Amino acid sequence: MQNETEILRFTTAGSVDDGKSTLIGRLLHDSKSIFEDQWEEMERSADLAGGTEVNLANLTDGLRAEREQGITIDVAYRYFATPRRKFIIADTPGHVQYTRNMVTGASTANLALILIDARNGVVEQTRRHAYLSALLGIPHLVVCINKMDLVDFSEARYKEIHDQFMAVAPRLDVKDITFIPISALQGDNVVDASGNTPWYHGPTLLGHLEEVYIASDRSMKEFRFPVQWVIRPLTDEHHDYRGYAGQVAGGIVKPGDKIIVLPSGMRTTVQSINTLAGDLDEAFCPQSVSILLADDVDISRGDLICDIDNLPHIAKDHEANICWMHQSPMQLGRKYLIKQASNTSQMMVKQVIHHVNIDDLAFDTEVTGLKLNDVGRIAFKTSTPLAYDEYRKNRQTGGFIIIDPATNATVAAGMMRPPPRELPVPDFVDYAI
């Protein structure tokens, strides 16, 4: 039954020669997601370029400049489906100058696919991809040790690379890491189990992508609901209707639940949960619904409705890991905008705590600024109190972007850490009085 399939989003990163395009091409091809006219077009461009082989990278490298230079510049999104799942691939370039693209692709992924060339073992780029995947909170890593055909499908070599990677793993804080020996070119363990690796008893890559358990990836504990929009029909039929519209960003909510609205601190009760199809008995992350409350309280876009027993952090001083994404470097003391959940506020960076060398994961604390593609930790303050969770606990309420108000460019992406100083939870305001 097609309607019961789930979506799995995964990200890949890699450079031209590590076999990433071949692997994606094989997944698309073997799941019959390449169409004849796409194939003909690739053959045509191979002819024009004087090449003889159809280049699978031309499937993903869609921009003219990318094809001319033979590189992937941007994040390309690809889609394929099996009867079990629909897959969204965020395919990103792997070089250090494209860190921001890798971060972008990783932000929504359930799983990161990391490719290692069996001849080279764990290299700088492997560590970079693994670190960025972990930083962005991707719950599942799949390490594909590729080109096994070029090392005679050696179990010893596979184990050696496995151990190299596991030596880095403790610093990553990723719960689920799976290793698969493959040959993307020849298809070993990609879709079909290989006869060349009798010593390997794990799943094939596609098998793993179809089976990996993702239902617990989202935070289902604490109810979080950023208010996007207030629905007020102002018609005779719906005269008093006031629905708070948004997407559940964590947890579950039911009519009768006691909630608190932050940052104001008002408390009330959920009266009903409304959709076009009618009222729901409960809503959970990430459903889009409208919530009607028992009391007529003052709530607007940017407010966060929360479970009264599990409060988020409330603070004006913050700490976060960020990736700087713009050519113009970060400036301390300058006003930027921060967009977090449905709220936009002014912010100012006070201090760069450290810069991370993402190739060897060393921290440099002797830095004063961050520039394009830098990853680091900052201390900053906001003009108004923000309500949020630590990014490790909730990617939806703990992630944010920084916007330069002068150019409107998105200049950075950030992941909240626990605040250095909490604000007290605002006092109870009884609107019935």
Added chain:
Amino acid sequence: MSRYTLSNLDMLETEAIHVMREVAAEFERPALLFSGGKDSICLLRLAEKAFRPATIPFPLLNIDTGHNFPELIEFRDRRAGELGAKLIVRTVDDAIEKGLAVPTPGEPSRNRLQIPTLLAGIEEFQFDACIGGARRDEEKARAKERFFSHRDDFGQWDPKNQRPELWNLYNARVQPGENMRIFPLSNWTETDVWEYIGREGVEIPRIYYSHRREVVRRNGQWLPACDLLPLKDGEETKALDVRVRTIGDISCTGCIESTASTIEEIITEISAARVTERGGRADDKVSEAAMEDRKKEGYF
């Protein structure tokens, strides 16, 4: 699946509703591009889900090429009326008359002429955001498209300088005169669109289903026989059971031979199809980067 897991369609739906609400909240004067085609039918359904029981808080805008399937225009007007939505139509004919759009001799399709017509419409109503039904799976230049796609004050897309888009946080800020194109269906595939239409039970124009039509074979496609496409020497029309997979300008929309007369049959048919849906669009066949070039000029 666990009780707290969303299916593929539910996940796509909640993502798109979230986008719709962001648009309503963050822009002063948004519009929804509604052609009556299957993708924009999904957009309208999502807008209903995002804002009911209130009215949809933006008008519908259609750029009418004048080279239409009459069934589509009838459907467009009726559907907008049923929803109580305001429908604004700006025509390529009008833009040609005003000198805003200049037809290329020998090019039957008016696809390219939609660009200046759309930009003039945006200017006239000062729209700062246009919601469109484009999907990333349609064409490879679109595979790099953002949900919120920034256009400068000439309506141009700069693919090398796009804003990074993370999580579900969209940067909606534009300078006066600039415009954002919004694509809530970015992550939908053709199959998803049909399954959603089937699940929601929304009406679609009849020409998506199998019907008998006079068609003419040209450049490997069955094009609808009509006054806009005079027959060349040696060509003759033929009556076939066909349907359209995607609807554009009538002069460049290829029909496929089909007996599919229900949504289920359409889904079965496209699951077995061996060409992409835009494989039937002559306007994409001009060059490998045809879509990228049109988008840079301001195409949807």
